[in-house]
Amino acid sequence: MKVNIPESEKKRVVIIGGGFAGMNLAKKLAKSNYQVVLVDKNNYHQFQPLFYQVAMAGLEPSSIAFPLRKIFQKQKNVYIRVTEVLEVEIENKRLRTTLGIMNYDYLVLGIGADTNFFGNESLAKHCIPMKSVGEALYLRNAMFNDYEIALSTDDYEQRQGFIDMVIVGGGPTGVEVAGALAEMKQYILPKDYPELDNKEVDIYLIQSGNQLLKGMSTEASDKAAKYLTELGVKIIFNNRVVNVDKNFVYMKDGSTIRSRKVIWAAGITGNKLKGIPEESIVWGNRLKVNRLNQIEGLENIYAIGDIAYMETEAFPKGHPQVAQVAIQQGQHLAKNFKNLIKDKPLKDFVYNDLGAMATIGRHRAVVDLPWFKTQGFFAWFVWLFVHLFALIGMRNKVIVFINWVWNYFTYDQSLRLIIKVKERYGKRQ
Ligand SMILES: Cc1cc2nc3c(=O)[nH]c(=O)nc-3n(C[C@H](O)[C@H](O)[C@H](O)COP(=O)(O)OP(=O)(O)OC[C@H]3O[C@@H](n4cnc5c(N)ncnc54)[C@H](O)[C@@H]3O)c2cc1C
The missing domain is CATH 3.50.50.60 (FAD/NAD(P)-binding domain)
Known part of the structure; x- marks a missing residue:
């Protein structure tokens, strides 16, 4: 069975993964001269940096997840398909998914990583x-x-x-x-x-x-x-x-x-996809790409974000697996796709390192930015601001902000529910 996507004169870019990398690529390609198909096994984008607040009953899942269809509501050129990709058939330029077969002209893997238990x-x-x-x-x-x-x-x-x-x-x-x-x-x-x-x-x-x-x-x-x-x-x-x-x-x-x-929380490993040759896979199950994010040895197939392994002078062991790398690679690849169609030269990816941060309860955080380092109350404030700003959707920003203010003044979250999913529904495909 073939996945039903309208035929088009335009070249089709299929993006697997609606994470930071895939979503940003799709957003930037939305108004381009390509037909964009964004495929994800979930119908939502997840803001992973705040997972721990869901686990600690500080936030509801809906405030850190955002439906992909809502993000692309106004982009008529972006087709969303909620399905798991099972295999890439490189010879035939097509994917085998749980919904059926899907053709591509260009394929981008933004499939991210999963927990690494090191085989134990x-x-x-x-x-x-x-x-x-x-x-x-x-x-x-x-x-x-x-x-x-x-x-x-x-x-x-x-x-x-x-x-x-x-x-x-x-x-x-x-x-x-x-x-x-x-x-x-x-x-x-x-x-x-x-x-x-x-x-x-x-x-x-x-x-x-x-x-x-x-x-x-x-x-x-x-x-x-x-x-x-x-x-x-x-x-x-x-x-x-x-x-x-x-x-x-x-x-x-x-x-x-x-x-x-x-x-x-001791390690991650790249998600594997059947059909990708073993020679393209390097340590951490990442896919070796050149500076254009093309998987080495595979024409028309790209990898971005956590799954991509790119060696550069500044990052000889690959980039860190963080949101900023994924966002910037998605945005950069979109520019190169646009250049490609106009026969303009393609540009190498250069990572603009914006720093790292972590919070440790109220009033305490550590922030390393390229131009200064800070710890304590101000760092905590920076952390709050950056995470609020990075969340997708105004509603989510407002809800998270209200939750944080509420928690701050009451020292309490009121989301401590034990929600049991009936197995019958949990298993439904
Ligand atoms: C708990 C936690 C906290 C983090 N905190 C931070 C932080 O504070 N700052 C920071 O910069 N980074 C943080 N990160 C890392 C950051 O979230 C990742 O670097 C980023 O999400 C990578 O984006 P990505 O698009 O490459 O992959 P992901 O965001 O993982 O997206 C991959 C997508 O691919 C989909 N997918 C995978 N396989 C298939 C398939 N076969 N078929 C269909 N769909 C598929 C998945 O459903 C998913 O939506 C954190 C990560 C975790 C887990």
Whole structure:
């Protein structure tokens, strides 16, 4: 069966992935002389940097996800198809999707990355990843469900398993989750669960190296560790999680931690797509591209964002897998597509590094910008502003802003619902 898309005289650019990379490419190509088809397995764009606030019941999923059809409502040249791409048939210039066959003239992969459990089955089975809104909601449900069970658990050791949390990975996600959990312990648990002794609740952050926020400045790493320690987070440096089962986390040095909730924020790996030759795949499952984002050795097929691996003088080991790279590569490729159709020369991609930041609870953040570094209250303000500004859609910006102001003054979020999805509906295709 063929996916129904109107035939056109225009060349068709099929973009797989409505993340930061694919969405920005589609936006910039919307008024071009190409027919644009944006394909995603979800019907929404997800703002991954705020997943942790959904998991911590600070925001509703709908405030950080945005329907793709709404983004492109006015762009008659952009066709959206909600389907999973199963295979690229390079010889025939077509895709096999769950909806059927789809032809392309140019193909762009903006398929992003997924959680990397490094082939360890116990981690994949028992740890909670945070690479989708669904996973963030799963964590929210698991956390509040376990607090409920803990209330009826007399045995101290057993109760620890329900209330203690382990976060693996001291990058921005791990640090932000740890900070948010520590604040929940401080402000929410005593009000919602007065029968629980919140001093019994332990939050562990495990980092294999000797510093947090690798890739940021030493000042940022040190301050992040200081802020988390002040909030009561137990940071374990220079150790690794080697195994996890339903109740315990097993560390490399032989120690164990009792916890039923292990949040895995220790690495990502590129999403694989059948049909892409193995020779194009490099470390981290990324696709090797040239400076025009063309996958090496494949004509007419491009990769952008987290999935793309481009070596440049400034980034000899590839660009960091962050939103700004994805956005800029999407926008740059759109310019090159427009040049291509006008027979103008194509330009190499150059990343404009805008810096990095992470927040650690209220009033505390670390910000490394190219022209200055700051930590503390001002950094927190910068963090709030940047994230609010980057969200898609005015409604989302307003709702998130109201939520943040509300949380700020009340020290409370009111979204602590345990939402159960009926399996019958969960499975529906
Ligand atoms: C928890 C978390 C926090 C983060 N925080 C920050 C931060 O603070 N700052 C920052 O700069 N970056 C942050 N990042 C990283 C940033 O979100 C990514 O770099 C960015 O999303 C990459 O964009 P992308 O378009 O390449 O991929 P994605 O945004 O991952 O989009 C990929 C899209 O492809 C779709 N897709 C994949 N495979 C298929 C298929 N076979 N068929 C159809 N559709 C498919 C997916 O559904 C998805 O919509 C964070 C990431 C996470 C997970």
